[in-house]
Amino acid sequence: QKEVEQNSGPLSVPEGAIASLNCTYSDRVSQSFFWYRQYSGKSPELIMSIYSNGDKEDGRFTAQLNKASQYVSLLIRDSQPSDSATYLCAVNRGYSTLTFGKGTMLLVSP
Amino acid sequence: DAGVIQSPRHEVTEMGQEVTLRCKPISGHDYLFWYRQTMMRGLELLIYFNNNVPIDDSGMPEDRFSAKMPNASFSTLKIQPSEPRDSAVYFCASSREGTAYNEQFFGPGTRLTVL
Numbered sequence: 413q414k415e416v417e418q419n420s421g422p423l424s425v426p427e428g429a430i431a432s433l434n435c436t437y438s439d440r441v442s443q444s445f446f447w448y449r450q451y452s453g454k455s456p457e458l459i460m461s462i463y464s465n466g467d468k469e470d471g472r473f474t475a476q477l478n479k480a481s482q483y484v485s486l487l488i489r490d491s492q493p494s495d496s497a498t499y500l501c502a503v504n505r506g507y508s509t510l511t512f513g514k515g516t517m518l519l520v521s522p
Numbered sequence: 523d524a525g526v527i528q529s530p531r532h533e534v535t536e537m538g539q540e541v542t543l544r545c546k547p548i549s550g551h552d553y554l555f556w557y558r559q560t561m562m563r564g565l566e567l568l569i570y571f572n573n574n575v576p577i578d579d580s581g582m583p584e585d586r587f588s589a590k591m592p593n594a595s596f597s598t599l600k601i602q603p604s605e606p607r608d609s610a611v612y613f614c615a616s617s618r619e620g621t622a623y624n625e626q627f628f629g630p631g632t633r634l635t636v637l
Contacts, residue, residue: 444624455613455628456565500565504624508553508572508617514564 415439416503418513426521431488433516435501438482445477445484446502446510456500460486491520524548526629528614534635540602543632545614546595552619555626556589556599559611571597572619604636 417436425431433447444463448456462468462475462484474487484503488495498515505511527546535541547554556568569579571591579589586605591597601608611633615626 446625448628455631458625458627461625502626508619508624509555509567509570509578510624510626511567512565 415511416501416513418499418501418516420514421517422519423516424519424521425491427491427493429491429520431491431495431518431520433486433488433499433501433518434483435485435513436483437501437503437511439503439505440479440482442479442482442503442505444504445475446504447473447475447484447486448500448502448512450498450500450515452497488518491518493520493522496520526614526616526627528612528629528632530632531630532633532635534637535604536637537605538603539636540600541604541608541634541636543599543612543614543634545597545599545629547597547614547616548618548627549595550618551616551627553617553624553626554591554597555615555617556597557613557615557628559613559631565613568599601634604634606636609634609636 415438447460449459450456460475462477468475472489476485496519498517500515501513502510529544555570559565568581569589574591589599611631613631614629617626
């Protein structure tokens with residue numbers, strides 16, 4: 413089983429819709445979780461961090477964490493074409509390193 | 523504040539040549555990470571440093587790869603000799619010890635093409 417799994421997509425949503433991106437992880441000792449956005453040809457950009465069960469909201473973004481089920485998700489409300497990118501889920505096991513999923517490509521159509 | 527700085531941004535070289543990638547972490551950050559990204563394998567951690575000391579190099583693919591961090595503001599990743607399969611985007615990232623999340627911030631990357 414891969415340590416961090418994401419559906420590769422693409423996930424296609426119309427402009428204004430809610431995009432839901434999911435990630436599962438295998439190591440129960442994982443402590444903190446991150447969502448990075450990566451535009452084509454660019455570097456990963458940190459957009460959300462979460463380490464407690466429940467929801468964390470930042471503008472149009474909401475991260476959701478369920479440690480019992482070992483999944484973390486990212487909701488993007490009022491999706492815009494500029495949100496079209498690959499979203500990488502990353503997991504920290506309490507050490508300094510992150511394990512990344514391969515990412516989900518999101519396409520938002522006007 | 524300046525982010526993570528990497529150079530060069532693009533490197534094209536021929537098989538067998540030595541390649542040196544450079545990174546300047548964010549000032550005050552204690553950790554520095556080197557990653558490689560390919561379509562097939564995604565983002566892979568190669569090596570990381572804490573306070574200039576290499577902590578884990580288990581991700582370095584072969585002895586052809588080496589990394590150094592002579593001071594807190596500079597690190598290099600060297601490939602000698604380079605091979606076509608080394609073609610990838612190489613990212614450097616840094617983070618600060620003691621933060622709640624151990625958030626890592628990435629540089630712009632170096633796109634390496636080995637012919």
